Amino acid sequence: MYTFLRNLMFQLEPEKAHYFAMNSLQMGCRFAPIKKIIQQNCSYNHPKLEKKLWGLTFKNPVGLGAGFDKNAIYLGALDCLGFGFVEIGTVTPKPQSGNEKPRLFRLTKDKALINRMGFNNDGVVAIQERLAMWRNKTNTKHPSNLIVGANIGKNKDTPNEEASLDYCLCFNSLYDTADYFVLNVSSPNTPGLRALQEKEALREIVSKVQNANYGKTKPKPILLKIAPDLSNQAIDDIIELAEQTQLSGLVVSNTTIGRETLLHTSKAQIDAIGAGGLSGAPLYQKSNTILSYVATQTQHRLPIIGSGGIFTGEQAVEKIKMGASLIQVWTGFIYEGPGIAKNICKTILQSE
Numbered sequence: 001m002y003t004f005l006r007n008l009m010f011q012l013e014p015e016k017a018h019y020f021a022m023n024s025l026q027m028g029c030r031f032a033p034i035k036k037i038i039q040q041n042c043s044y045n046h047p048k049l050e051k052k053l054w055g056l057t058f059k060n061p062v063g064l065g066a067g068f069d070k071n072a073i074y075l076g077a078l079d080c081l082g083f084g085f086v087e088i089g090t091v092t093p094k095p096q097s098g099n100e101k102p103r104l105f106r107l108t109k110d111k112a113l114i115n116r117m118g119f120n121n122d123g124v125v126a127i128q129e130r131l132a133m134w135r136n137k138t139n140t141k142h143p144s145n146l147i148v149g150a151n152i153g154k155n156k157d158t159p160n161e162e163a164s165l166d167y168c169l170c171f172n173s174l175y176d177t178a179d180y181f182v183l184n185v186s187s188p189n190t191p192g193l194r195a196l197q198e199k200e201a202l203r204e205i206v207s208k209v210q211n212a213n214y215g216k217t218k219p220k221p222i223l224l225k226i227a228p229d230l231s232n233q234a235i236d237d238i239i240e241l242a243e244q245t246q247l248s249g250l251v252v253s254n255t256t257i258g259r260e261t262l263l264h265t266s267k268a269q270i271d272a273i274g275a276g277g278l279s280g281a282p283l284y285q286k287s288n289t290i291l292s293y294v295a296t297q298t299q300h301r302l303p304i305i306g307s308g309g310i311f312t313g314e315q316a317v318e319k320i321k322m323g324a325s326l327i328q329v330w331t332g333f334i335y336e337g338p339g340i341a342k343n344i345c346k347t348i349l350q351s352e
């Protein structure tokens with residue numbers, strides 16, 4: 001059934017298909033009988049899937065990665081699809097429209113995507129209001145145990161030297177409404193952003209956000225999302241910093257700028273697409289290498305959210321065995337469809 005729908009969707013330009021599919025799902029979920037059918041077909045609940053981490057209870061360890069619901073519009077619908085958690089964002093202080101379109105490309109033969117979205121989002125004020133409204137609704141009319149993380153970043157026109165101000169502003173604005181935070185310094189599509197992964201630049205951002213966090217009555221978990229293209233030395237520096245600043249964990253990993261993986265898509269097509277982050281199947285091994293390195297170096301002390309190329313339950317289990325406490329899908333959702341969380345949950349349960 002999904003193969004048929006996917007073939008239809010793939011006739012549309014990728015970004016249009018994304019919004020068309022999500023708006024349709026969201027609309028469907030407004031009608032109780034349709035919502036029930038979707039929930040019955042897509043979610044899979046079992047007490048053994050529950051995961052307690054950072055004082056939060058995840059109903060299952062399968063999340064949706066940042067960038068899918070950048071503006072916190074689709075949380076109700078995503079909850080119906082059985083995800084244990086959704087990471088909204090990347091949110092920046094001011095709204096921004098992102099890079100010129102087209103900026104999202106399918107590499108169908110490779111089960112991959114290339115994107116150079118550039119942090120298009122409605123800005124922290126609008127997103128905070130939307131998230132607060134959703135919280136309000138779930139506290140009254142529609143209870144939900146979906147965990148919502150906020151992935152935060154800096155505006156394109158904020159110089160790197162002032163980046164910590166943007167991260168602090170987003171953190172403070174979303175503090176009351178998000179369950180956990182991810183500092184995104186690893187997207188390839190904001191010029192210079194990845195330079196913030198360098199030791200001293202990162203220390204400035206992380207320590208300022210942690211200062212703000214520890215000034216609150218109940219500090220929230222703060223994680224850092226890293227690129228899969230880092231050297232071992234750079235990862236060692238990040239681990240050291242994460243331990244010194246008491247980060248709650250790492251998200252491993254973001255998309256890759258590398259094109260060294262053998263792709264079925266022709267070089268001419270790849271060149272024509274141009275710059276951007278590659279995600280999906282070709283990212284799986286590369287993100288696993290980094291995940292495994294981080295887990296070994298930290299002796300599994302630092303919780304990891306495993307992200308990169310997960311399509312099946314077996315792949316999720318492999319990441320968990322390597323050291324991930326939770327996992328996230330993104331590109332796999334596009335190719336495998338709305339049953340992905342349920343399928344992965346079933347396999348995780350069987351593997352226990």
Ligand SMILES: Cc1cc2nc3c(=O)[nH]c(=O)nc-3n(C[C@H](O)[C@H](O)[C@H](O)COP(=O)(O)O)c2cc1C
Binds near residue numbers: 089090115119187254
């Ligand atoms: C279109 C698109 C937009 C994305 N936007 C963001 C983003 O705003 N912030 C972020 O941290 N990651 C973003 N990501 C990265 C994903 O969250 C995820 O880490 C990455 O795609 C690897 O997982 P996958 O192979 O399962 O897709 C984006 C990915 C895609 C495909």
